[in-house]
Amino acid sequence: MSEARRRIEELRMLYRRMLHFQKPDGVWDCYIIEEIEELEKELTAEKQNMTAGQGDHVETRTNVWFITSITVFSPSDKEVAR
Numbered sequence: 112m113s114e115a116r117r118r119i120e121e122l123r124m125l126y127r128r129m130l131h132f133q134k135p136d137g138v139w140d141c142y143i144i145e146e147i148e149e150l151e152k153e154l155t156a157e158k159q160n161m162t163a164g165q166g167d168h169v170e171t172r173t174n175v176w177f178i179t180s181i182t183v184f185s186p187s188d189k190e191v192a193r
Contacts, residue, residue: 115150122147
């Protein structure tokens with residue numbers, strides 16, 4: 112589990128514990144909610160960076176095409192060349 116996910120879980124547990132003692136009045140809960148939202152944005156950005164986008168595969172296909180288009184000489188071709 113990443114550090115950001117672990118921190119989100121800790122903040123959620125803290126929020127739930129605080130609900131037993133105080134009402135969410137915008138004094139204490141807004142800080143916890145803001146931090147959770149910020150961490151979730153970071154996780155979403157990381158996931159988008161890891162996901163391959165459209166056009167990312169072009170270079171790979173070009174390399175594969177180049178490798179498969181190399182002419183392979185058979186033994187009969189070598190005998191004709193001698």
